[in-house]
Every structure is written in C-alpha cells, then in structure tokens.
Amino acid sequence: MFSGYLDKRVTVTKTQKVFDGRGGWTNKPVTIGQFWASIEPLGITQIAQYSAMDISVSTQIYMRYNTDIVKNCVINFRGKSYIVQDVVNPAYEDEYMELVVVESGTPVENTPALVTESEKVTFAGKATGDGDESRKIYFGVTYD
Structure with a gap:
C-alpha cells in the first residue's frame, strides 16, 4: 500500500483509567492522536463473510502500523465513530495495519x-x- 492512499485525517481515542483528583480513579476517553488513514466501504462479498461471523462490519480502515491502536479503540471521522473489533498486521511486516471496525450506534442483532x-x-x-x-x-x- 502506498502512503498516498492514506488521505483521511482521523482521531483515535481509547478508554483509560485516569486519576480523578479525589484519591480515586475513573475511566475516561483519552485521545491517542490524529493519524492519516484510508477509509473504505466493504464490498458485498466481504460484508457477507463478516456477517457469517456475526460481526456487522461495513467499513475497513487502513493506517500505518501503530502498537497503541488496539481492540476497542474508537476511530472518529467526520462525525462518525468506529469501534475497532480487530487489528490485522498483513504479512507481519509492521508497516501498515488493517482495522476491522463497527460503526458506533449500529444495532446489535439478537438483542x-x-x-x-x-x-x-x-x-x-x-x-x-x-x-x-x-x-x-x-x-x-x-x-x-
């Protein structure tokens, strides 16, 4: 993948335990940073493959490899939030990573x-x- 494809600026946050100032701890979203990414809608065959695994994935995000971005991180782009379901390191090259994401607010089946x-x-x-x-x-x- 060429770096020219990473043409969208996204903000990545994750929930971390932080000191609340009163002697205790609380969980708050903490911004990891802003990164360049490629955001692509999935094709119908890929959507069918993920739905067979009971995951309602409709978008795929590619970014430069970053060990801080893990499962359950939140990717914010143009007012939409995407929750990371899985991180794939293609060919274990540590150059780019593929994020399997679910749009926040998407209804979950079997509720x-x-x-x-x-x-x-x-x-x-x-x-x-x-x-x-x-x-x-x-x-x-x-x-x-």
Whole structure:
C-alpha cells in the first residue's frame, strides 16, 4: 500500500483509567492522536463473510502500523465513530495495519425487545409477587 492512499485525517481515542483528583480513579476517553488513514466501504462479498461471523462490519480502515491502536479503540471521522473489533498486521511486516471496525450506534442483532416505562419487567420468568400467573413471557421479558 502506498502512503498516498492514506488521505483521511482521523482521531483515535481509547478508554483509560485516569486519576480523578479525589484519591480515586475513573475511566475516561483519552485521545491517542490524529493519524492519516484510508477509509473504505466493504464490498458485498466481504460484508457477507463478516456477517457469517456475526460481526456487522461495513467499513475497513487502513493506517500505518501503530502498537497503541488496539481492540476497542474508537476511530472518529467526520462525525462518525468506529469501534475497532480487530487489528490485522498483513504479512507481519509492521508497516501498515488493517482495522476491522463497527460503526458506533449500529444495532446489535439478537438483542431483547425494547420495554417502555409503562411495562413491568421480570426476567427469567420470575413472578412479581402479586399472584397473577396469566402473564406471557417473550424474550425473557414479562408484559402486563
């Protein structure tokens, strides 16, 4: 890959434990830096391959090799955030790396149904204690 392909400026952050100033620690996003990258949408065959592995990947990012960029780092570009799922070092040359990313905010498959505030919820079929056994349980959520 030629460096001329790295034509997008991205910001990379990751969550680190930092001192909170009160004698404790807290987790905060810390900026690693700004880097040049190539951001490409995946083709339909590549999307199908990743979906077979239950990963909803639609974008691929190439960057110069950097050991600070690891899984769960966040790549920010033009108002979108991408979470790094995997880092691939092609041919172990330590020259460029391929980041397999998922866009932040992308819905995850196999999540339970959304529950509104007006619905009482119990999980794993546990009774609420009011003696009414006529409720139906769907996806582990009890609806009144």
